[in-house]
Amino acid sequence: xxxxxxxxxxxxxxxxxxxxxxxxxxxxxxxxxxxxxxxxxxxxxxxxxxxxxxxxxxxxxxxxxxxxxxxxxxxxxxxxxxxxxxxxxxxxxxxxxxxxxxxxxxxxxxxxxxxxxxxxxxxxxxxxxxxxxxxxxxxxxxxxxxxxxxxxxxxxxxxxxxxxxxxxxxxxxxxxxxxxxxxxxxxxxxxxxxxxxxxxxxxxxxxxxxxxxxxxxxxxxxxxxxxxxxxxxxxxxxxxxxxxxxxxxxxxxxxxxxxxxxxxxxxxxxxxxxxxxxxxxxxxxxxxxxxxxxxxxxxxxxxxxxxxxxxxxxxxxxxxxxxxxxxxxxxxxxxxxxxxxxxxxxxxxxxxxxxxxxxxxxxxxxxxxxxxxxxxxxxxxxxxxxxxxxxxxxxxxxxxxxxxxxxxxxxxxxxxxxxxxxxxxxxxxxxxxxxxxxxxxxxxxxxxxxxxxxxxxxxxxxxxxxxxxxxxxxxxxxxxxxxxxxxxxxxxxx
Numbered sequence: 500x501x502x503x504x505x506x507x508x509x510x511x512x513x514x515x516x517x518x519x520x521x522x523x524x525x526x527x528x529x530x531x532x533x534x535x536x537x538x539x540x541x542x543x544x545x546x547x548x549x550x551x552x553x554x555x556x557x558x559x560x561x562x563x564x565x566x567x568x569x570x571x572x573x574x575x576x577x578x579x580x581x582x583x584x585x586x587x588x589x590x591x592x593x594x595x596x597x598x599x600x601x602x603x604x605x606x607x608x609x610x611x612x613x614x615x616x617x618x619x620x621x622x623x624x625x626x627x628x629x630x631x632x633x634x635x636x637x638x639x640x641x642x643x644x645x646x647x648x649x650x651x652x653x654x655x656x657x658x659x660x661x662x663x664x665x666x667x668x669x670x671x672x673x674x675x676x677x678x679x680x681x682x683x684x685x686x687x688x689x690x691x692x693x694x695x696x697x698x699x700x701x702x703x704x705x706x707x708x709x710x711x712x713x714x715x716x717x718x719x720x721x722x723x724x725x726x727x728x729x730x731x732x733x734x735x736x737x738x739x740x741x742x743x744x745x746x747x748x749x750x751x752x753x754x755x756x757x758x759x760x761x762x763x764x765x766x767x768x769x770x771x772x773x774x775x776x777x778x779x780x781x782x783x784x785x786x787x788x789x790x791x792x793x794x795x796x797x798x799x800x801x802x803x804x805x806x807x808x809x810x811x812x813x814x815x816x817x818x819x820x821x822x823x824x825x826x827x828x829x830x831x832x833x834x835x836x837x838x839x840x841x842x843x844x845x846x847x848x849x850x851x852x853x854x855x856x857x858x859x860x861x862x863x864x865x866x867x868x869x870x871x872x873x874x875x876x877x878x879x880x881x882x883x884x885x886x887x888x889x890x891x892x893x894x895x896x897x898x899x900x901x902x903x904x905x906x907x908x909x910x911x912x913x914x915x916x917x918x919x920x921x922x923x924x925x926x927x928x929x930x931x932x933x934x935x936x937x938x939x940x941x942x943x944x945x946x947x948x949x950x951x952x953x954x955x956x957x958x959x960x961x962x963x964x965x966x967x968x969x970x971x972x973x974x975x976x977x978x979x980x981x982x983x984x985x986x987x988x989x990x991x992x993x
Contacts, residue, residue, distance in 0.1 A: 512661050512935075512938060512939065513659065513660040513661040513664065516661050516664050517660075517664065520595070520664065520668070524598050524599070524602065527602055528598075528601075528602070531602070531605065531606075531628065531629060531630045532601065532602070532605065532629075532630045532632055533629050533630070533631060533632070534631070534632065534633070535614075535631035535632060535633040535636075536614040536631070537549075537614055537631075537633075538552055538633040538634070539632070539633050542614070549633075552633060552634040552635060553634065555753055556634045556635055556638060556749075557634050558745075559638065559745045559748065559749045560634060560637055560638040560641065560749070562742040562745030562746070562749075563638055563641045563642070563742070563745055563746050563749055564641055565738060565742055566645075566738065566739055566742045566743070566745075566746060567593055567641050567644050567645060567648065568589070568590065568593060569735065569738045570735050570736075570738035570739035570742065571589055571593075571645070571648045571652075571735065571739070572585065572586045572589040572590065572735065573586065573731050573732060573734045573735030573738065574652075574732055574735030574736055574739060574794065574795075574849075575589060575651075575652060575655055575732070575735070575849060576728055576731040576732050576735065577724045577728050577729055577731075577732035577790075577791075577794060577849075578655065578656055578721070578722065578723075578724065578728060578848075578947050579721065579723055579724050579725035579727075579728045580721040580947055580948055580949055581655070581656045581721070581947045581948065581949055582728055582731060582949070583949045583952075583953045583956070583959075584656075584949045584951070584952040584953060585655060585656075587952065587953070588651070588660060588663060588952065589648060589651065591660065591663070591664075592644075592647055592648065592651055592663055592664075592667045593644045593647070593648065595664065595667045595668070596640070596643060596644040596647045596648075596667050596670075596671050597637075597640040597641070597643075597644055599667065599668055599671040599672070600639070600640040600643040600644070600671050600674075600675065601630070601632060601636060601640055602630065603671060603672050603675045604636075604639065604640075604643075604675050605630025605631075605632070605636075606630070607675065607679055608630075609628035609629065609630065610628070610629045610630070610631050611623040611624075611625070611628075611629070612624055612625040612627065612629060613625075614631075638749055638750075642692055642696055642746075642749070642750070643671055643674050643675065643678075643696075645692070645696050645700065645746075646670065646671075646674050646695075646696045646697075646699055646700035646703070647666070647667050647670050647671060647674075647700065648700070649696070649697065649700030649701055649704060649851055649855050650666065650670055650700050650701075650703050650704030650707060650851075650925075651663065651666075651704070652704065652848065652849035652851045653701070653704030653705055653707065653708045653847050653848060653849065653851045654666070654704060654707060654708050654711065654848065655848040655849055656721075656722070656848055656946055656947035656948075657708070657711065657713070657716050657846070657848065657941070657946050657947070658711070658932065658936075658941075659935075659936065659939050659941060659951070659952075660952060661935055661938075661939065662932040662935050662936055662939075665928065665931055665932050665935055666707060666928055666932055669924070669927075669928045669931065670700075670703055670924070670925075670928060673703070673920055673921075673924040673928075674695075674699060674700075676920070677695065677699060677916065677917055677920040677921075677924075678695045680916060680920075681694065681695055681913040681916060681917060682695075685909050685912050685913050685916065686895075686896045686901075686906070686909045687866075687909045687910050687912070687913030688806075688866070688870070688893065688894060688895075688906075688910070689805070689806045689866070689913070690747060690748070690750055690751040690756075690760050690805065690806070690807075690808045690809040691746065691747030691748075691750075691760065691764070691801075691804065691805020691806060691808040691862075692746075692747075692750065692805060692806075693802060693803065693804075693805035693806035693859050693862035693863055693866070694806055694859070694862075694863045694866070694910075694913055694914055694917050695913075695917060697802050697805065697855040697856075697858070697859035697862070698855070698856070698859035698860060698863055698914065698917055698918065698921070699917050699920065699921045700851075700855060700921075701851050701852055701855035701856035701859055701921075702856060702918055702921040702922055702925065703921040703922075703924055703925040703928070704851055704925065705839075705845055705847065705851070705852060705856065705925065706921065706922045706923075706924075706925025706926045706928075706929060707925045707926075707928055707929040707932060708845060708846055708847065708848075708929070709843065709844065709845050709925075709926070709929065710925075710926060710929030710930055710932070710933055711929055711932060711933055711936065712844045712845070712846060713946075715942070715943040715946060716846040716848075716946060717840060717846055718943070719943060719946045719947050721946065721947035721948055722848075722946075722947050724790070724791075729790045729794070732790075732794050733790070733793065733794055735794075736793070736794045736795070736797060736798065739798055739801075740768060740772075740797060740798060740801070743764055743768055743798065743801035744760070744761040744764040744765050744768075744801075745761075746764075746801070746805075747760050747761070747763075747764040747801065747804065747805045747808040748760035748761040748764065748808065748809075751808065751809040752809070752892050752893075755889060756809040756889065756892060756893060757809065759808070759809050759810070759811070759812075760808035760809040762814065762817070763804050763807075763808045763809075763812050763814075763816075763817040764800075764801055764804055764805070764808050764817075765817075766814050766817040766818050766821065767800035767801065767803070767804040767817040767818065767820050767821035767824070768797075768798070768800045768801050768821060769800075769818075769821065770800060770817070770818040770819070770820075770821030770822045770825070771796070771797055771798070771799055771800025771801070771821035771822065771824050771825035771828075772797045772800075772825070773822070773825070774821065774822040774823075774824075774825030774826050774829075775792055775793065775796035775797045775799070775825035775826075775828065775829055776788060776793070776797075778792075778796075778825065778826050778829040778830070779792035779793065779796065779829055782829060782830070782833045783833075789832075791832055791850065792828075792829050792832055795828060795832070795849070795850055795853060795854040796825050796828035796829045796832065796853065796854070797825065798854060799821075799824035799825055799827065799828035799853075799854055799858040800820065800821030800822075800824045800825060800858075802824065802854065802855055802858040802859055802862060803820050803821070803823070803824035803827075803858040803859070803861050803862035803865065804817060804820050804821065804824075804862060804865075805862055806862045806863055806865065806866035806910075807862070807865050807866045807869040809893055810866075810869045810870075810873070810893060811869075811873075811877045811878055812869070820862075820865065823861070824858045824861060824862075827853075827857055827858060827861060828853045828854055828857070828858055829853075831850070831852060831853030831856075831857050832850050832853045835852065835853065835857070836850055836852065836853060839852065860914070863910065863913075863914040863917075864914070866910045867907045867910040867911050867914075868907070870894065870903060870906040870907040870909070870910050871903055871904060871906070871907035872903065873890060873893070873894060873897075873903050873906070874890070874903070875888070875890050878890035878893065894906050896909065
């Protein structure tokens, strides 16, 4: 009886964690969070600014929201025995990350009760701080959520819901701190969040999984994919591929910069697809396309072009970046990923290093190059007589006396600092997750298994009585005197 009671408590720990955490979040929201008076409460500015946000930001937010919940969710269904868990836990982690980001980012950007004054100024009528939320907050929260989901892809199938809750909370906090340092203090620019989302999320997750390494992760028979799981995963790929221009253009300045971000991403993705297909067949022994490559490497162009998506890449440059990203990602799956497992004991369930890590580092270095060669001739060739220049819009530091070389250095520093936060933060978070994991003790049969998370999964896997009868009838058939081998799939098709 005692042993059974302990087992029940272990399996219930995530319930208490979710309830306790949500109560804390509700209380903090009730105390600090309010509608932004400039956009979401009636004021002298709200009608114009609120309508502007709905017109300019909300359509892109919808696209990014689809990427987060459908794109990432279905992309991770490639595991044949973990599809329900992948989509469900993707939803849970996303919702939690949005809530945590709103609070953490808000505490770094507190507002006075009267929006016309700054908090702490003598004119502020109240000392109570407020977190203002609007549509801009929503899209920023989705970007932060993407970083968490990238890390989730690394540990897919080898972590419990409680461990994922721990990872989501700590990663979101570290993400906000790193982004504020990178953007506000270092002065880096990253329109498509290649550095602050993809690079950070990938190496945070890889650091976590290194701490959680278990030899049984790579030995499980459940880790593979099936026809239907690959199909659902490819649906996720298509959703991500279609809406990626909105992801890279969402944070870009409206106007010509946002146009460039969308155009550059659009053509980079197309070129990436062609390169991924070609090199997938090239490196595969059968000279056929690998679904693992097609599900992931076809998106690498969107990752790599992100940091410089609003810069003057030229359409031809976008195609070149997409091609190189596709090749890099395919080679990562074929050669780098097995090496990481064998040499460094890093088990990457989704191949996140190949889609987000290496292409993210490549894209970050591209932003260093593009910042270093930026000039008025390339950005403001047709803006003579205008006060608002494109060059200083993309690189605000240049308007304050900065140089192109200085901006390039800022980009490089942001990459280094982001890697430091991701690796150190991932290792610390991984240690906490490891401690939590000792309470639950996932074992070989529990990895990549929906049965660990989903109720009555065995009943869902059972073959229906009608199908069993049909299979028996088909087994009794003979073709040219030979018995016919009938599988469940054949019976369904029949």
